[in-house]
């Protein structure tokens with residue numbers, strides 16, 4: 001038996017932000033976002049379309065912590081409706097803040113939330129809508145959130161079906177102010193979600209079409225979205241690709257690229273999508289070398305005939321070059337703690353759904369190959 005959790009009610013395309021007015025119910029509305037969204041002027045556009053004057057919380061950091069989401073949960077506990085506006089961090093903080101109060105106190109405090117958690121009270125504390133301002137994480141479609149837990153020194157993925165948004169709004173004008181470098185890195189995260197979910201151990205007849213369509217849309221539109229940032233059609237397709245890849249990965253899982261990039265992200269402050277862009281072609285080639293099933297799935301998204309994993313790796317390298325992600329991120333450290341990174345990566349949840357189970361020393365060799 002396989003479970004498939006469908007995405008929420010969704011509005012997409014230029015002007016879809018106007019759907020907020022009819023979606024939100026009640027008088028006591030709160031908005032959760034971050035300072036970057038305010039500075040970019042995106043929040044003003046959202047506020048213009050709310051039916052009431054909301055209470056705004058702008059203090060979500062780049063990696064929301066357990067303390068932040070518990071504090072936000074208290075602040076929005078009397079809200080009729082919450083609007084989460086931003087990239088993955090603000091949306092994940094919204095999902096957690098609106099949902100944690102539905103769980104027993106000890107579960108909420110320790111973030112021991114998983115899909116198997118039995119909820120004893122209502123399934124959901126507060127209804128919410130998510131408005132992504134990057135085409136990247138796809139978190140608006142799923143019930144997982146990444147929260148940093150400094151007590152344990154780790155980023156944790158928490159998830160439960162009750163954490164699914166009520167409504168998602170994919171308006172390309174909310175991503176229009178993103179600079180090219182951020183558009184490129186977040187867009188390559190979408191490509192990585194599509195490719196990894198396509199061959200993940202949890203991939204199924206239902207998820208695979210989402211992965212394929214996400215790959216086709218993202219690879220056809222990312223160059224334009226990066227080089228001509230005001231092209232709203234390309235921005236729309238990237239948001240839709242992010243969303244489709246999000247549906248696939250939430251139900252199929254990801255793979256070794258994300259296991260390694262989350263391990264690297266725990267040690268160094270590097271752009272997630274850029275790290276994925278560095279790793280993806282090599283992991284594609286390695287996974288394909290070792291699995292006929294993987295080569296067969298890759299053949300369904302490359303247009304030429306030949307060894308599909310090699311062709312796909314070449315396509316990805318060309319895309320990476322064209323969107324300016326060929327160089328390593330500027331923040332790359334002089335020395336890498338590969339032992340720590342490999343030991344974390346091998347146990348990371350994303351490695352469990354990679355089609356090949358790599359050893360720590362194989363991960364170290366692969367990382368040295370691409371990063372040094």
Ligand SMILES: [Fe+2]
Nearest residue numbers: 189193258272
């Ligand atoms: Fe990602």
